[in-house]
Amino acid sequence: MQQYDTVIIGAGPSGLECAYDLAKAGQQVLVLDKNSDAISNDSSIGHKTCAGGITEKVLDLIPENIYEIGFNNVYINVKGRKTKFFKKSPKITTIDRVKYSQYLIDKAKEAGAEIRTETRVSQIRESSVITDGKEIAFRHLVGADGSLSIVRKYLGLKTEKKGMAFHYLVNKNFSDLEYFLDADLFSTGYAWIFPHDEFTSIGAYADIKDISPQMLKKNFQKWLNKKDIDVSGAQFYAAQIPYDYKGHKFEKIYLAGDAAGFASGLTGEGIYAAIISGKDIAGLILDKGYRTDGIDDLLRTKKAQEYLLNIFRHSGPLKNIEYNIIVSLLKINSTKKVLANILR
Numbered sequence: 001m002q003q004y005d006t007v008i009i010g011a012g013p014s015g016l017e018c019a020y021d022l023a024k025a026g027q028q029v030l031v032l033d034k035n036s037d038a039i040s041n042d043s044s045i046g047h048k049t050c051a052g053g054i055t056e057k058v059l060d061l062i063p064e065n066i067y068e069i070g071f072n073n074v075y076i077n078v079k080g081r082k083t084k085f086f087k088k089s090p091k092i093t094t095i096d097r098v099k100y101s102q103y104l105i106d107k108a109k110e111a112g113a114e115i116r117t118e119t120r121v122s123q124i125r126e127s128s129v130i131t132d133g134k135e136i137a138f139r140h141l142v143g144a145d146g147s148l149s150i151v152r153k154y155l156g157l158k159t160e161k162k163g164m165a166f167h168y169l170v171n172k173n174f175s176d177l178e179y180f181l182d183a184d185l186f187s188t189g190y191a192w193i194f195p196h197d198e199f200t201s202i203g204a205y206a207d208i209k210d211i212s213p214q215m216l217k218k219n220f221q222k223w224l225n226k227k228d229i230d231v232s233g234a235q236f237y238a239a240q241i242p243y244d245y246k247g248h249k250f251e252k253i254y255l256a257g258d259a260a261g262f263a264s265g266l267t268g269e270g271i272y273a274a275i276i277s278g279k280d281i282a283g284l285i286l287d288k289g290y291r292t293d294g295i296d297d298l299l300r301t302k303k304a305q306e307y308l309l310n311i312f313r314h315s316g317p318l319k320n321i322e323y324n325i326i327v328s329l330l331k332i333n334s335t336k337k338v339l340a341n342i343l344r
């Protein structure tokens with residue numbers, strides 16, 4: 001039976017960042033992913049159901065050649081009332097997730113990690129995983145296998161807190177990056193328009209506790225019609241975003257990124273959390289005394305965001321008024337910083 005220091009299930013940003021740091025430190029690392037690494041293939045690792053928007057905090061962690069469009073102006077619409085936020089350096093940038101994936105794969109391989117694609121892990125045992133009928137032994141196992149993680153299931157962790165996100169990839173250029181808050185349509189969630197170089201991601205996200213996925217989809221369609229956005233012929237994607245964090249270290253098994261529930265319940269954003277948690281878990285595997293400052297900071301932000309989400313959740317018809325207050329507070333210098341820290 002083959003044996004590795006660390007086996008990582010999932011070649012998303014959390015798994016590959018973790019693999020890179022471990023391989024660089026000299027560990028024997030194996031990354032397994034059920035998808036292919038062929039760029040053109042629609043079931044490739046890089047073809048994620050993701051709007052590909054990153055905020056300022058992520059910019060230093062992703063090379064510039066992966067960026068698509070940087071936006072100095074970001075628009076927040078609350079029930080039709082549009083407010084512009086301007087910053088000299090781009091506040092939000094869209095990225096090409098296929099290119100990003102290739103960059104992460106190349107980086108991990110160069111550091112010495114072995115990556116096996118089109119390899120689905122079907123079973124987890126105490127010290128090994130089963131894939132294609134073969135057994136592979138590990139000293140450490142990292143579940144970086146996304147929103148439907150089998151490692152999380154193996155650990156017996158339930159996922160109660162989760163959001164649902166839909167988007168169309170529309171072959172039309174929109175010039176502005178916009179968020180749309182409207183409690184009557186999206187409850188505590190929102191819709192977005194994120195322009196990329198060759199398409200625009202137009203989608204909606206909300207917590208399933210606040211609005212059922214069926215109702216969200218129906219209301220999203222209503223909103224598209226009202227805005228006269230034609231999505232005929234556009235590809236439609238849907239996926240869950242779990243945010244039910246219940247720990248990341250379980251003896252020799254670790255969870256990173258979406259598998260651990262590190263994504264934001266308020267915004268559905270998860271790329272930053274995937275990178276930071278993947279790196280911190282590599283640190284922990286290499287050194288038991290490692291300080292997981294990145295994860296601690298993520299958890300503090302998550303707590304503040306879920307507090308805000310709960311306020312919205314329990315405000316009934318006052319939600320739209322609260323959204324307007326938040327937008328106004330984001331315009332005032334003294335309150336902007338505190339709120340930006342929570343929403344970042």
Ligand SMILES: Cc1cc2nc3c(=O)[nH]c(=O)nc-3n(C[C@H](O)[C@H](O)[C@H](O)COP(=O)(O)OP(=O)(O)OC[C@H]3O[C@@H](n4cnc5c(N)ncnc54)[C@H](O)[C@@H]3O)c2cc1C
Nearest residue numbers: 010012013014033034051052053121145146257258270271
């Ligand atoms: C519609 C939508 C829009 C989004 N937009 C944004 C956004 O604009 N900005 C942002 O920051 N975040 C966004 N997100 C969230 C973001 O995409 C995720 O949080 C992020 O990709 C998580 O990274 P990860 O490495 O944890 O998991 P993933 O990127 O999901 O990677 C998991 C990998 O595990 C593999 N895998 C799963 N099971 C197995 C198995 N049994 N065997 C082998 N391999 C397996 C999968 O093939 C996959 O490659 C969005 C999500 C959705 C659904």
